[in-house]
Amino acid sequence: MRLTTTTTLVATIIAALSLTTSYVHAEEFWSEQDVPIVPQTFKITNLLRTLDLSKPIIREITSAAVQNTHADQDQTHYYFPVDQAYSDNLAFISAENRKTKEVLEVVKDEEFFDAQFQYYKIKLATPLPPGEKVQITVRTSLTNLIRAFPTHVGQAEKQKFVFFGNPFALTAYPAVKQKTTVITPNNVLEVHEHPEEVDVVIKNNQVILGPYNDVNSLEHGIFEVQYELTGAIPHIRRLRREIEVSQWGNNLAVEEHYNFVNRGAELKGQFSRIDYQRNPMGIREGNGALGFQTKIPKLARDIYYRDEIGNISTSAIAHQPDHIQLMLKPRFPLFGGWNTTWYIGYNTPLDGYLRKIAGTDKHILKVPAISPMPDTTYEDVEIRVVLPEGAKNVKAVLPYEVDEIEYSTTKTYMDSAGRSTVTILASNLIEDHAQDLFIEYEFSQTSYLTKPLAAATMIMAIYATSIVFSRLDFKIGGSTLKK
């Protein structure tokens, strides 16, 4: 008995040691050599990667010339890895063929599970024969990755940010040659890299890392770049967008509730109103959020901009050829860490959004999921679409993944059975997500009568009580028997 327990104990210790030794590396680079688990059927002959840091949302554009290295099989999918640590930061990913500019389908891969990397499957436009090359451009947008450094700046001082990144493009296949260019808004302040063997060239506002030859797949290191970025870092903590469809009134009512915070460097000391008003030129270069811009439909009317206190009068609209540009100015400038809430709303005619399939009761509604605000990240978004009473078999479809789609009923004015509602919960959205949301439902022509007849029934109930009561005798005393 005792012998077996000691042997199991020794066995577990040896097993634990062997597991830990697999994480100890002996490579040149400090990170362990990861082995990609996707089929190794490509070879990257040349890769150019651009990391655009000139906006608060980081855009990474990776252009790769890939070659099919499989002996005899046509390849249909190209795998693109993203570090799992960035899974919360990755807001948007899209791919296109570099030569033809044809958009390629990108799907999050469910087949290959890796603890450290999430693979995205890009479907090639045509299957690639063995030995052939194709050029693919993958664009990713990453949010919440830059940090203000220093965290507190004066009112008119310039903001500096620090970004940590990978000097190598993360690829699932080995690359013969690759180069990364980091673009900053102004001159680069400082660059540190680790490991020190990587070549770095700093040219005004660009940091060129590379070109590196014979890079293994999933190669990574760390480099740090410090740069200056003026302006606010707009971030919407919570957006609730309510869309109400009224078929009786041919109207689409939209109301959006925003909770906004500026994620830039915070103010050192107190806000000085004197400095702010005395030196408006300095503040134009400053870091406060002074206004918001968004696009609303061309035929929008009854536009309002309010908050808890009441109407905010500092707003303006500009009519553009295909939309209305809404310019909102909050009651106070928003410096780093400051936040505000507001809601806007408008009515537009429904015929631009709702179409009916001829011959059936099916209706399809096409609305933008969110209204785009430039360079803004949305943390928590709730989109609620209230359909007219009598809508059945409701189904909502979005072009990208969301957290949850719920179907329920709400009761508002003059409702008897309640109106079908679709609630969509999404997180980490950016301007690119302002794409169309489709909702299809069935609505028969007789459902139009529900509302008037519901009101008529209530009024009839009053009349019926009156008819019945007028025929009842409530007299006290005076019996009919009395002669």
Added chain:
Amino acid sequence: MSATSELYTAWSAGTPFTAPLPESAHPILAITTITAGLYFAARYGISQKQSIAFELANTIPSAVLLGFGIVFLFLSVGLYV
């Protein structure tokens, strides 16, 4: 992704939504239906001890007309029900 492109083609192929009534008609219809409804209601209200047939012949049209009138009234003031 393909589900949205499917729906997009279906959407493009559909006929644009047309309201059951033109919007300019809402205020006029509201006024006329409510007036007619109130006329029948008044006829019932001032009547004394008539037959049930008479009373129903006034209350039912009144209720229906007032029901429609309320919907048009809501629509004409901007409360899109």
